[in-house]
Amino acid sequence: MNPNIIPHQHAIQKADRHRLAEHRSFILWFTGLSGSGKSTLANRLEQKLYKDGCRTYILDGDNIRTGLCKDLTFSEEDRKENIRRIGEVAKLMVDAGVIVLSAFISPFREDRQLVRDLVNKGEFVEIFVNCPLEVCEQRDVKGLYQKARRGEIRNFTGIDSPFEPPLSPDIEIRSNEQSLDDSVDQLYRAILPFLKPSAE
Ligand SMILES: Nc1ncnc2c1ncn2[C@@H]1O[C@H](COP(=O)(O)OS(=O)(=O)O)[C@@H](OP(=O)(O)O)[C@H]1O
Ligand SMILES: Nc1ncnc2c1ncn2[C@@H]1O[C@H](COP(=O)(O)OP(=O)(O)O)[C@@H](O)[C@H]1O
Numbered sequence: 001m002n003p004n005i006i007p008h009q010h011a012i013q014k015a016d017r018h019r020l021a022e023h024r025s026f027i028l029w030f031t032g033l034s035g036s037g038k039s040t041l042a043n044r045l046e047q048k049l050y051k052d053g054c055r056t057y058i059l060d061g062d063n064i065r066t067g068l069c070k071d072l073t074f075s076e077e078d079r080k081e082n083i084r085r086i087g088e089v090a091k092l093m094v095d096a097g098v099i100v101l102s103a104f105i106s107p108f109r110e111d112r113q114l115v116r117d118l119v120n121k122g123e124f125v126e127i128f129v130n131c132p133l134e135v136c137e138q139r140d141v142k143g144l145y146q147k148a149r150r151g152e153i154r155n156f157t158g159i160d161s162p163f164e165p166p167l168s169p170d171i172e173i174r175s176n177e178q179s180l181d182d183s184v185d186q187l188y189r190a191i192l193p194f195l196k197p198s199a200e
Helices: 014-021 036-049 061-066 076-095 109-118 133-139 144-149 180-195
Strands: 027-031 058-059 099-101 124-130 171-174
Touching: 027 076, 027 109, 027 171, 036 058, 036 124, 036 180, 058 061, 058 076, 061 076, 076 099, 076 109, 109 124, 109 144, 124 180, 171 180
Parallel strands: 027 099, 027 124, 058 099, 124 171
Antiparallel strands: none
16 A cells, blocks of 8 residues: 555545435446356346336446456456456445446456455345356357357367356356346345445
Protein backbone atom coordinates (compact mmCIF):
# COMPACT_ATOMS: atom_id res chain seq x y z
CA MET A 1 0.00 0.00 0.00
CA ASN A 2 1.29 3.47 -0.86
CA PRO A 3 1.15 5.54 2.38
CA ASN A 4 0.63 8.70 0.30
CA ILE A 5 -2.73 7.53 -1.00
CA ILE A 6 -5.38 8.48 1.54
CA PRO A 7 -8.95 7.50 0.64
CA HIS A 8 -11.62 10.18 0.85
CA GLN A 9 -14.75 9.42 2.89
CA HIS A 10 -17.65 10.31 0.61
CA ALA A 11 -20.90 11.50 2.13
CA ILE A 12 -23.04 9.07 0.17
CA GLN A 13 -22.16 5.48 1.01
CA LYS A 14 -23.10 2.05 -0.29
CA ALA A 15 -25.80 1.69 2.38
CA ASP A 16 -27.45 4.92 1.12
CA ARG A 17 -27.48 3.55 -2.41
CA HIS A 18 -29.03 0.31 -1.13
CA ARG A 19 -31.82 2.26 0.56
CA LEU A 20 -32.49 4.16 -2.66
CA ALA A 21 -32.55 0.99 -4.78
CA GLU A 22 -34.41 -0.98 -2.09
CA HIS A 23 -32.11 -3.95 -2.53
CA ARG A 24 -28.58 -4.95 -1.62
CA SER A 25 -25.74 -5.31 -4.10
CA PHE A 26 -23.46 -8.31 -4.60
CA ILE A 27 -21.63 -10.35 -7.20
CA LEU A 28 -23.20 -13.40 -8.80
CA TRP A 29 -20.06 -15.16 -10.03
CA PHE A 30 -20.82 -17.77 -12.70
CA THR A 31 -17.93 -20.16 -13.33
CA GLY A 32 -17.75 -23.12 -15.68
CA LEU A 33 -16.43 -24.45 -18.96
CA SER A 34 -17.02 -22.70 -22.25
CA GLY A 35 -20.52 -23.72 -23.36
CA SER A 36 -21.64 -24.76 -19.87
CA GLY A 37 -24.34 -22.05 -19.81
CA LYS A 38 -22.86 -19.11 -17.90
CA SER A 39 -23.95 -16.37 -20.32
CA THR A 40 -27.37 -17.89 -20.99
CA LEU A 41 -28.13 -18.19 -17.27
CA ALA A 42 -26.77 -14.73 -16.42
CA ASN A 43 -28.93 -13.23 -19.17
CA ARG A 44 -32.09 -15.01 -18.09
CA LEU A 45 -31.56 -14.20 -14.42
CA GLU A 46 -30.85 -10.55 -15.18
CA GLN A 47 -34.15 -10.27 -17.03
CA LYS A 48 -36.01 -11.57 -13.98
CA LEU A 49 -34.20 -9.19 -11.65
CA TYR A 50 -34.81 -6.29 -14.04
CA LYS A 51 -38.54 -7.04 -13.99
CA ASP A 52 -38.34 -6.84 -10.19
CA GLY A 53 -36.87 -3.33 -10.49
CA CYS A 54 -33.30 -4.30 -9.54
CA ARG A 55 -30.20 -2.49 -10.74
CA THR A 56 -28.07 -5.05 -12.53
CA TYR A 57 -25.15 -5.34 -14.91
CA ILE A 58 -23.59 -8.30 -16.72
CA LEU A 59 -19.83 -8.51 -17.03
CA ASP A 60 -18.72 -10.95 -19.69
CA GLY A 61 -16.27 -11.43 -22.54
CA ASP A 62 -18.11 -9.04 -24.84
CA ASN A 63 -17.59 -6.04 -22.64
CA ILE A 64 -14.34 -7.06 -20.96
CA ARG A 65 -12.11 -8.97 -23.35
CA THR A 66 -12.87 -6.44 -26.13
CA GLY A 67 -12.11 -3.47 -23.88
CA LEU A 68 -10.58 -3.41 -20.41
CA CYS A 69 -8.79 -6.74 -20.98
CA LYS A 70 -8.21 -6.67 -24.73
CA ASP A 71 -4.46 -6.86 -24.12
CA LEU A 72 -4.77 -10.25 -22.40
CA THR A 73 -4.34 -13.73 -23.91
CA PHE A 74 -5.47 -17.10 -22.53
CA SER A 75 -2.16 -17.94 -20.87
CA GLU A 76 -2.41 -18.86 -17.18
CA GLU A 77 -0.85 -15.56 -16.19
CA ASP A 78 -3.20 -13.49 -18.35
CA ARG A 79 -6.28 -15.37 -17.17
CA LYS A 80 -5.26 -14.50 -13.61
CA GLU A 81 -4.88 -10.85 -14.53
CA ASN A 82 -8.22 -10.98 -16.36
CA ILE A 83 -10.03 -12.20 -13.24
CA ARG A 84 -8.16 -9.76 -10.99
CA ARG A 85 -9.30 -6.79 -13.09
CA ILE A 86 -12.86 -8.09 -13.37
CA GLY A 87 -12.90 -8.57 -9.60
CA GLU A 88 -11.87 -4.97 -9.02
CA VAL A 89 -14.51 -3.70 -11.45
CA ALA A 90 -17.16 -5.89 -9.83
CA LYS A 91 -16.18 -4.55 -6.41
CA LEU A 92 -16.67 -0.95 -7.59
CA MET A 93 -20.04 -1.87 -9.05
CA VAL A 94 -21.12 -3.47 -5.77
CA ASP A 95 -20.13 -0.23 -4.04
CA ALA A 96 -22.25 1.59 -6.64
CA GLY A 97 -25.24 -0.50 -5.51
CA VAL A 98 -25.43 -2.73 -8.56
CA ILE A 99 -26.03 -6.48 -8.66
CA VAL A 100 -23.20 -7.77 -10.83
CA LEU A 101 -23.62 -10.95 -12.86
CA SER A 102 -20.22 -12.08 -14.09
CA ALA A 103 -19.85 -14.84 -16.67
CA PHE A 104 -16.22 -15.88 -17.03
CA ILE A 105 -14.66 -19.31 -17.14
CA SER A 106 -12.43 -18.21 -14.23
CA PRO A 107 -10.73 -21.60 -14.16
CA PHE A 108 -8.58 -21.19 -11.05
CA ARG A 109 -9.83 -21.57 -7.47
CA GLU A 110 -7.25 -19.17 -6.14
CA ASP A 111 -8.45 -16.37 -8.45
CA ARG A 112 -12.10 -16.89 -7.55
CA GLN A 113 -11.14 -16.83 -3.88
CA LEU A 114 -9.23 -13.59 -4.50
CA VAL A 115 -12.42 -11.96 -5.80
CA ARG A 116 -14.43 -13.31 -2.86
CA ASP A 117 -11.88 -11.76 -0.51
CA LEU A 118 -12.18 -8.36 -2.23
CA VAL A 119 -15.75 -7.83 -1.03
CA ASN A 120 -17.64 -8.20 2.24
CA LYS A 121 -19.06 -11.50 3.47
CA GLY A 122 -22.29 -12.25 1.63
CA GLU A 123 -21.39 -10.08 -1.35
CA PHE A 124 -19.92 -12.89 -3.44
CA VAL A 125 -22.07 -15.78 -4.59
CA GLU A 126 -20.21 -18.49 -6.46
CA ILE A 127 -22.38 -20.27 -9.00
CA PHE A 128 -20.85 -23.38 -10.52
CA VAL A 129 -22.39 -24.10 -13.89
CA ASN A 130 -21.49 -27.76 -13.94
CA CYS A 131 -21.59 -29.47 -17.30
CA PRO A 132 -19.38 -32.35 -18.51
CA LEU A 133 -16.77 -31.45 -21.10
CA GLU A 134 -18.30 -33.93 -23.59
CA VAL A 135 -21.63 -32.08 -23.45
CA CYS A 136 -20.02 -28.64 -23.79
CA GLU A 137 -18.05 -29.97 -26.69
CA GLN A 138 -21.16 -31.41 -28.29
CA ARG A 139 -22.96 -28.06 -27.88
CA ASP A 140 -19.91 -26.25 -29.29
CA VAL A 141 -21.92 -23.01 -29.34
CA LYS A 142 -19.15 -21.04 -31.04
CA GLY A 143 -17.29 -23.82 -32.87
CA LEU A 144 -14.24 -23.23 -30.66
CA TYR A 145 -13.91 -26.81 -29.36
CA GLN A 146 -13.58 -28.05 -32.94
CA LYS A 147 -10.88 -25.49 -33.55
CA ALA A 148 -9.13 -26.47 -30.32
CA ARG A 149 -9.26 -30.17 -31.25
CA ARG A 150 -7.78 -29.30 -34.66
CA GLY A 151 -4.98 -27.47 -32.84
CA GLU A 152 -6.01 -24.08 -34.24
CA ILE A 153 -6.55 -22.67 -30.72
CA ARG A 154 -4.02 -23.33 -27.99
CA ASN A 155 -4.61 -23.29 -24.20
CA PHE A 156 -8.30 -24.06 -24.57
CA THR A 157 -10.00 -24.74 -21.23
CA GLY A 158 -10.84 -28.42 -20.83
CA ILE A 159 -8.64 -29.44 -23.76
CA ASP A 160 -5.11 -28.25 -23.04
CA SER A 161 -5.74 -25.80 -20.20
CA PRO A 162 -7.11 -26.77 -16.77
CA PHE A 163 -10.42 -26.01 -15.07
CA GLU A 164 -10.53 -26.32 -11.28
CA PRO A 165 -14.15 -26.95 -10.25
CA PRO A 166 -15.34 -25.17 -7.09
CA LEU A 167 -15.12 -27.42 -4.02
CA SER A 168 -18.07 -25.84 -2.22
CA PRO A 169 -19.95 -23.47 -4.52
CA ASP A 170 -22.80 -21.42 -3.05
CA ILE A 171 -25.04 -22.67 -5.88
CA GLU A 172 -24.55 -25.48 -8.37
CA ILE A 173 -26.44 -25.78 -11.63
CA ARG A 174 -26.14 -29.06 -13.53
CA SER A 175 -26.94 -27.63 -16.90
CA ASN A 176 -26.91 -30.96 -18.72
CA GLU A 177 -29.42 -32.53 -16.31
CA GLN A 178 -31.92 -29.74 -15.69
CA SER A 179 -33.83 -27.57 -18.13
CA LEU A 180 -32.95 -23.94 -18.62
CA ASP A 181 -36.23 -22.83 -17.01
CA ASP A 182 -35.61 -25.04 -13.95
CA SER A 183 -32.05 -23.72 -13.68
CA VAL A 184 -33.20 -20.08 -13.76
CA ASP A 185 -35.91 -20.80 -11.16
CA GLN A 186 -33.37 -22.51 -8.89
CA LEU A 187 -31.01 -19.53 -9.19
CA TYR A 188 -33.73 -16.96 -8.61
CA ARG A 189 -35.00 -18.72 -5.47
CA ALA A 190 -31.48 -19.11 -4.13
CA ILE A 191 -30.56 -15.45 -4.49
CA LEU A 192 -33.78 -13.93 -3.15
CA PRO A 193 -32.41 -13.87 0.44
CA PHE A 194 -29.39 -11.88 -0.75
CA LEU A 195 -31.63 -9.13 -2.13
CA LYS A 196 -33.22 -8.09 1.13
CA PRO A 197 -31.87 -4.86 2.59
CA SER A 198 -29.92 -5.66 5.75
CA ALA A 199 -29.73 -3.45 8.84
CA GLU A 200 -26.97 -1.19 7.50
N1 LIG B 1 -8.15 -20.63 -25.22
C1 LIG B 1 -9.40 -20.37 -24.80
N2 LIG B 1 -9.87 -20.97 -23.68
C2 LIG B 1 -11.12 -20.72 -23.26
N3 LIG B 1 -11.98 -19.85 -23.89
C3 LIG B 1 -11.54 -19.22 -25.00
C4 LIG B 1 -10.25 -19.45 -25.50
N4 LIG B 1 -10.09 -18.69 -26.62
C5 LIG B 1 -11.22 -18.00 -26.80
N5 LIG B 1 -12.12 -18.32 -25.83
C6 LIG B 1 -13.43 -17.66 -25.69
O1 LIG B 1 -13.26 -16.74 -24.63
C7 LIG B 1 -14.21 -16.96 -23.59
C8 LIG B 1 -13.50 -17.16 -22.23
O2 LIG B 1 -12.99 -15.95 -21.74
P1 LIG B 1 -12.90 -15.69 -20.20
O3 LIG B 1 -12.45 -14.29 -20.03
O4 LIG B 1 -14.19 -16.08 -19.57
O5 LIG B 1 -11.76 -16.74 -19.77
S1 LIG B 1 -10.93 -16.78 -18.41
O6 LIG B 1 -11.88 -16.58 -17.30
O7 LIG B 1 -9.92 -15.73 -18.45
O8 LIG B 1 -10.32 -18.12 -18.38
C9 LIG B 1 -14.97 -18.21 -23.93
O9 LIG B 1 -16.31 -17.79 -23.82
P2 LIG B 1 -17.45 -18.66 -23.12
O10 LIG B 1 -17.75 -19.73 -24.14
O11 LIG B 1 -18.58 -17.70 -22.95
O12 LIG B 1 -16.96 -19.23 -21.83
C10 LIG B 1 -14.58 -18.58 -25.35
O13 LIG B 1 -15.60 -18.24 -26.23
N1 LIG C 1 -29.85 -25.72 -18.06
C1 LIG C 1 -29.15 -24.96 -18.91
N2 LIG C 1 -28.56 -23.84 -18.47
C2 LIG C 1 -27.83 -23.08 -19.33
N3 LIG C 1 -27.67 -23.33 -20.65
C3 LIG C 1 -28.28 -24.43 -21.15
C4 LIG C 1 -29.03 -25.28 -20.31
N4 LIG C 1 -29.49 -26.30 -21.06
C5 LIG C 1 -29.04 -26.08 -22.31
N5 LIG C 1 -28.32 -24.95 -22.40
C6 LIG C 1 -27.69 -24.43 -23.62
O1 LIG C 1 -26.26 -24.49 -23.49
C7 LIG C 1 -25.66 -23.43 -24.23
C8 LIG C 1 -24.74 -22.66 -23.28
O2 LIG C 1 -24.08 -21.63 -23.99
P1 LIG C 1 -23.52 -20.33 -23.28
O3 LIG C 1 -24.54 -19.73 -22.37
O4 LIG C 1 -22.95 -19.44 -24.35
O5 LIG C 1 -22.33 -20.94 -22.37
P2 LIG C 1 -21.08 -20.20 -21.73
O6 LIG C 1 -21.44 -18.75 -21.52
O7 LIG C 1 -20.81 -20.93 -20.46
O8 LIG C 1 -19.97 -20.36 -22.74
C9 LIG C 1 -26.76 -22.56 -24.78
O9 LIG C 1 -26.99 -22.91 -26.13
C10 LIG C 1 -27.98 -22.96 -23.90
O10 LIG C 1 -29.21 -22.80 -24.55
